[in-house]
Structures are given as C-alpha cells and as structure tokens.
Amino acid sequence: MSTKHELVIVANRLPVRRLQRQGRREWKLSPGGLVSALVPILEGRNGVWVGWGGHTGPAGSSFRFGDFAIQPVPLSKRELESFYYGFSNRTLWPLYHDAVRWPEYHRVWWGPYKEINRRYAEAAASVAAENAVVWVHDYHLQLVPQLLRRMRPDLRIGFFLHVPFPPQELFAQLPWRREILQGLLGADVVGFQTKTGASNFTGLAKRYARAKGSPNALAYQGRTVRAAAFPVSIDFEKFEKLARTATVQADAERFRYQLGVRRKIILGVDRLDYTKGIDIRLRAFQELLSRGDVSLEDCVFVQTAVPSRERVVTYLDLKKRVEMLVGQINGEYADVGRVAIHYLHRNLPMEELAALYVAADVMLVTPFRDGMNLVAKEYVATRVDETGTLVLSEFTGAAVEMGNALLVNPHDVDAVSSSISRALRMPRAEMGRRMRRLRSAVRGHDVFDWGREFLEALEA
Secondary structure (H helix, E strand, O other), X not given: OOOOEEEEEEEEEOOEEEEEEOOEEEEEEOOOHHHHHHHHHHHHOOEEEEEEOOOOEOOOOOEEEOOEEEEEEOEOHHHHHHHHHHHHHHHHHHHHOOOOOOOOOXXXXXXXXXXXXXXXXXHHHHHEXXXXXXXXXXXXHOOHHHHHHHHOOOOEEEEEOOOOOOOHHHHOOOOOHHHHHHHHOOOOEEEEOOXXXXXXXXXXXXXXXXOEXXXXXXXXXXEEEEEEEOOOOOOHHHHHHHHXXXXXXXXXXXXXXXXXXXXXXXXXXXXXXXXXXHHHHHHHHHHHHHHOOOOOOOEEEEEEEEOOOOOXXXXXHHHHHHHHHHHHHHHHHOEOOEOOEEEEOOXXXXXXXXXXXXXXOEEEEOOOOEOOOHHHHHHHHHOOOOOOEEEEEOOEOHHHHOOOOEEEOXXXXXXXXXXXXXXXXXXXXXXXXXXXXXXXXXXXXXXXXXXXXXXXXXXX
C-alpha cells in the first residue's frame, strides 16, 4: 500500500485484533474508548493507524480495514520483553504512577526502547502525506515526536499521554530524563490528562531540556510547543443506551436476585494492577465487617479484576495477595450459600459489565494514582435512574471533573471504610443530587469532544 495519508494515529497497539476462524485469519475492531473516538475521525480524513498487531514475528503488509488503513509494526519476542514488559511497564509505568512500586532502571532495556520508537517513527513517516497531521499516543512512544520531526519536518505532530506525568522529584530519578523530554518536545502539542501533568512537564522541560517560555507555551529549538490538559472521556451516549436495553436491565435484576434482593451491592472494576488499590479497598471492607458496621445481610462486595501483564512478577504477587485476602475475608465472615466477596478474575463482556454497573449501589474507584479512570465515568453514564454513589480516589484525573463523588485518600484504610459506610447510608435525595451533577459533567464532555479539541489545538 503506497497511499499517503492526511491523518496518522500512532499507538502501541492497533485498533484491530487478529482472530482465527475456521482456518482463516481475519481482523476485528477492538473494544475501547480510544478506538471508538479515533476510528470515525480516521474514516473521514483518509487516515491510517500505525501500531503493533499483538503477535510477535513479522508484522505483515499494510491493509485496509473499512474506510481507513492499517500499518502494522513488527516486534520480536526479545523486543517485546525489553521494550514492553521491561522499559515501558517496569520502568516508566511505576515511575509515572508515583512509584507505587519501585521503578527498575536497567540499561539493557533503554536501547530496545529507542530502537522500537525509531521503528514506529519510520512507519509513520512512510505513510504520512506532505504536511499531514500525526497524533502519537502514550508512554510507550515518547521518543517518536522528536524522531519523526527529524525525518519529516513538514508534519504537524501531537502527543497525548494517557497516564499521569510525575512530579519533578520523581521524574528526575530517570537516568534518561533528558532524552524523554527531548522526545516529547518534538511535538507541536503535548497533551495531558490534567493541568498538573502539563505543569510538571513544562517545569521539567525548562530544567533539563533547555526549553523556555510560559507554562502553556514552550520555546524549543526555534519552535513553540504547547503543553495543555485535554481530559479524556467516554462515549456517554453509548453507555447510557446500553444501560437502558432490556437485556442489560434483565441481567441487572438477575444479579440483584442472585446476590440478595435486600443487600446493597458494592462494586469494583479494575485491571489487576498494583496501582488500582484493590487490596486496600478489600481491607477497608474487612474493617467494616469486623467492627459490625455492616453484615452479610446488609451488603455484598463484587470485585472484577481483569488479568494484566501476568508475566511481570509484581503482578503475579498482587494476584496471589488479592486472592488470599478474598479467601481470608470469606473464610471469616461468609455463611454457607452466602459470601461476603464475589471475586471475578477475567474479562467480562460489555453487556455483563453494564449490568453490574446498573445493579451496583456503590462503585469503588480507589486507585493510588490514575491518569483519568474511565470506569468511574462509565458507572455514572449507566445510572439512568440517577441513583448510586461513586467513591472516587483523589489521585485520579477524573476527580478534577467529578467533585460530586465521595472523594477519598486511597492510602487511608479508615477513610476508605468510612466512605463506603457513608455511601451505603446516603439519603436518596443527596444521592440523586450528586448523581445528576456527575452525569451532567460526564455528558457535557465526552470522548468525541476530547478528540476534536485535541486535533483543533494541533491544527491551529
């Protein structure tokens, strides 16, 4: 495919996944908010998506998928270990999440990170039309903007970071701090989830990369680099419509019946990641049971944990710890036929997840640090009857927009347990008032607004 494209999306993963059906390989669109937001833009602008297809070895040729193009990038098994599992997820991920787990700084991972970023940049340069717009995504590809600018100075380049950007005292630990900052400064617009993230970046760029200028506009190598907050969101209408469907409503009623019609349902939905604070919220629930503030007759806790990076030792350790804690709590407080905690360690279909959202009286979203957290917004979008209470970590990007949730310090077990207790006992009038305001906030800025606002800033 030699066609050049006016809009190029560059992300670690492609928006499609390869399936094997009846001996034939075919591609299917992946679920997720980023894909939902960007695919319509690509389809309308002669676009192409550059990314890894999810399997190691040769990437195969570029191809059309619907009304946009796909440009696969290859990764070998060794590169996947060092670039993805190593530098991206054992160095950058913990560092950018407030060093909840200590980052590992291994020089042998840095070389592959540079090489893979160059590979993505070359792929983007090869498919971009003259003066095209290129939008690069997330912490895996922070060197791509600078590399791409050197290859194609005609391009308009944007970068968006989906995770938090750390404060100066943490980022300063990174041995390759200057190279990362220089990589990001190759963009014309660098987007973050919050104003704090943007401010952290501009301060560090001045300190370590010799950038100058104001907090929102940096002067660097004869160009102006804009750094700003563009909080990501969800497809509110999609979740709202899904929640109203007969199937989801029926499944929600079935869950209520199975869990106990008189019991209030507390829900947690997370990837099984050490940043999410799953173990702390379990201990907070255990505290309530131990003090007698709640009983098996009052409520039940449902925690879903999507498997994540299970080849990384810290994730395996977390899995064991969470499972042991669930077993311990159920062992102490469950009765025959009635448990305190239902724990689901698997991916759930979207309809089943929506039904859990609809059924849940209290939603616990308590990560230690999160760039945004879209689960909080998904829960709010499904609360079409304006009931339910959201308990939300102060350290999420979502907390900036969702002040009508019960905001909590997730490191404080007493504070989390107190917030759960308050949520379970909240008067209906207060619950409705809070939920109406939350729904208005999420509805007023959806994922399509986010995509449009970023591209408008990039093309200005």
